[in-house]
Amino acid sequence: xxxxxxxxxxxxxxxxxxxxxxxxxxxxxxxxxxxxxxxxxxxxxxxxxxxxxxxxxxxxxxxxxxxxxxxxxxxxxxxxxxxxxxxxxxxxxxxxxxxxxxxxxxxxxxxxxxxxxxxxxxxxxxxxxxxxxxxxxxxxxxxxxxxxxxxxxxxxxxxxxxxxxxxxxxxxxxxxxxxxxxxxxxxxxxxxxxxxxxxxxxxxxxxxxxxxxxxxxxxxxxxxxxxxxxxxxxxxxxxxxxxxxxxxxxxxxxxxx
Amino acid sequence: xxxxxxxxxxxxxxxxxxxxxxxxxxxxxxxxxxxxxxxxxxxxxxxxxxxxxxxxxxxxxxxxxxxxxxxxxxxxxxxxxxxxxxxxxxxxxxxxxxxxxxxxxxxxxxxxxxxxxxxxxxxxxxxxxxxxxxxxxxxxxxxxxxxxxxxxxxxxxxxxxxxxxxxxxxxxx
Numbered sequence: 001x002x003x004x005x006x007x008x009x010x011x012x013x014x015x016x017x018x019x020x021x022x023x024x025x026x027x028x029x030x031x032x033x034x035x036x037x038x039x040x041x042x043x044x045x046x047x048x049x050x051x052x053x054x055x056x057x058x059x060x061x062x063x064x065x066x067x068x069x070x071x072x073x074x075x076x077x078x079x080x081x082x083x084x085x086x087x088x089x090x091x092x093x094x095x096x097x098x099x100x101x102x103x104x105x106x107x108x109x110x111x112x113x114x115x116x117x118x119x120x121x122x123x124x125x126x127x128x129x130x131x132x133x134x135x136x137x138x139x140x141x142x143x144x145x146x147x148x149x150x151x152x153x154x155x156x157x158x159x160x161x162x163x164x165x166x167x168x169x170x171x172x173x174x175x176x177x178x179x180x181x182x183x184x185x186x187x188x189x190x191x192x193x194x195x196x197x198x199x200x201x202x203x204x205x206x207x208x209x210x211x212x213x214x215x216x217x218x219x220x221x222x223x224x225x226x227x228x229x230x231x232x233x234x235x236x237x238x239x240x241x242x243x244x245x246x247x248x249x250x251x252x253x254x255x256x257x
Numbered sequence: 258x259x260x261x262x263x264x265x266x267x268x269x270x271x272x273x274x275x276x277x278x279x280x281x282x283x284x285x286x287x288x289x290x291x292x293x294x295x296x297x298x299x300x301x302x303x304x305x306x307x308x309x310x311x312x313x314x315x316x317x318x319x320x321x322x323x324x325x326x327x328x329x330x331x332x333x334x335x336x337x338x339x340x341x342x343x344x345x346x347x348x349x350x351x352x353x354x355x356x357x358x359x360x361x362x363x364x365x366x367x368x369x370x371x372x373x374x375x376x377x378x379x380x381x382x383x384x385x386x387x388x389x390x391x392x393x394x395x396x397x398x399x400x401x402x403x404x405x406x407x408x409x410x411x412x413x414x415x416x417x418x419x420x421x422x423x424x425x426x427x428x429x430x
Contacts, residue, residue: 011287079285087262
């Protein structure tokens, strides 16, 4: 299990495409302030920088980390490594978690870097540092949990699909969980009764990934999430991660070639 | 070999599952890593890295990216990886599917002399190969066919063995 993790982690490091997210995050931290009319209102500098950093981190996770997960997963079948490890007695579950750890590690690195940059370059002058650091860490924590669900689904799908369609499924799930579910929410309160019932069901079932997006909370300095809602959201994400992992493990079962 | 390794179910009966490394010639490792780096990853405890280095040197495998290695060098590297991972994971049964395919005579001789020179009753090596690729005169020949196992003298030629195997039903009758 450790060997699988190490070999693929080294592979990702050696692929060197992690340079792009690092570069983008630094660019957002340095030039993010120019995305808003800060000449008119200099106080926007910090908020705009924070927003740029976190949007950049989310974009990198949705596109880069998801693609890394898809590529790693599809490589296992294409390179006949599934059979190799299976013959060595590595159980499907251990195999899955060894590979799954890599996108999670990348997401953790990515969102913690965003939090670090945001803490030191995006803090409003009148915001206490402790509170600002806490809300950034909360944002990183939820973002990692939310994206873990996506990575699990993508990895599992690569047992049946190539890298590109698996990535596309993860991307669509991200899109739905982040933005689509808000449209469904609007339909719930519509005048069409049957559409409202269906929307209500979809809204209940759907993965509410938008809960993990703290960009607005950080940009508008709404402060850290209080303990009770923080725990509620944590339990929610742990729950969908558990369900996603169970589903992913079922899909990840070894299939003879 | 795949059945022994648990990759495909047996056609009939049951087989007790024991860990068997099955190395086919279509297994590929990460393209951008060098053979030494792969050995390091396969043996995180670093107990067999010296052996890996020795084997890679003995087989003259260049330490450049796996994707840049020639077909023969990849095959040599695969055999080394199989040796290392099986030792690191304490797997005592190795199934190598045509390990000499694409190897030069020097590499074949090196591997055979290592295997025959380090006989270990706990480790078993099952190798499949075309009869024309058998590099040494066997000390024993065991024939397995249609549920029957029998021996023939080591001097028996391949053409004779083939005839025996094709007419095994007649023999058993």
